[in-house]
Amino acid sequence: MTAVNSGTIEANPLLPGTGRNESLRRAFDLLELLARHPHGASVAELCQDSDLPRSTVSRLLASLFDAGAVSRPGNDRKWVLGPTIMRLTNAVAPLAGLQERSREVLEQITTDIGETSMVAVPTGPATARVIDEVRGPKLVGVLDPWAGETISSAASGFVRMLLAELPEAELDRIISRMELVRHTPKTITDPLLLARAIEDIRRQGHVVVVDELEDGLAGLGYPVRKGGQLVAMLAVYLPTIRFTPELQSKALAVLERGARELGD
Incomplete structure (x- = not known):
């Protein structure tokens, strides 16, 4: 039996507004994917997991890097979650941990x-x-x-x-x-x-x-x-x-x- 994730939403009608930023949503999707790769993920791996073109993934990673949300600390060119995400995680209460x-x-x-x-x-x-x-x-x-x-x-x-x-x-x-x-x-x-x-x-x-x-x-x-x-x-x-x-x-x-x- 397959559970249909029919409750997934892109724009919540309970939170009305003038529209949604698709690039922002995709950026958070990448952050979710990186969270599943504690040892890091390459651009190729992120493209495969997200079904996004390489140019889009690279652009999003560059913007997230500028904000400190992702980093690439090693020599293997793999991306990981950055210090900004760590600070935000530690600030969440009472959900921390x-x-x-x-x-x-x-x-x-x-x-x-x-x-x-x-x-x-x-x-x-x-x-x-x-x-x-x-x-x-x-x-x-x-x-x-x-x-x-x-x-x-x-x-x-x-x-x-x-x-x-x-x-x-x-x-x-x-x-x-x-x-x-x-x-x-x-x-x-x-x-x-x-x-x-x-x-x-x-x-x-x-x-x-x-x-x-x-x-x-x-x-x-x-x-x-x-x-x-x-x-x-x-x-x-x-x-x-x-x-x-x-x-x-x-x-x-x-x-x-x-x-x-x-x-x-």
Whole structure:
């Protein structure tokens, strides 16, 4: 089963503006690729990974180099993330070190559950970015990688969990501006039904989404809090046929334990 990353967005309708800068987006895409190459990547490797022409990659790297966002410290002409990125990373709170700390937690979740696990952080009132994932060992599972994806679909458990954090007036305003896309016959596209689903999340303290983002895909998510504030979300995703009541109960306990390790 392949998970369709249909929540990925280029321009978020919840953050209106006069337009988007395509070069800036591509520059950040390169930074994401470099983050996956801790020992550096050549221009050729970045061209292959990004599907961008060499001239575009070279131009973007030159601009990022001028800003200190990338560097080429060795003699092998490989590019790495630069000091500006390091400073910005260290300045992020309360998320500093979250991705590094979450890797061990995700590996334990996947070991315990035997399914794909992931962690996401809020990027807006109704958008989240998956910062890491650990793939499950089974042949049938979530095939498309989600790490690095920004998700805005209300059919995503991550987005619904964020909506559940909002005051009622803000929630109504956000829902009224969202495009409720029907990904499957079971996707909730009625604002009133979505509001009820969000109320269930508030009452239960976690989110369950089944066959809404993609047919045959189910997921369970749990919030990570620091000082009462939601700073991240843990989740497991798997084929619906394996999403039994027994697995849900076990997954909820494992995710709750992982959230405690990452949070307060």
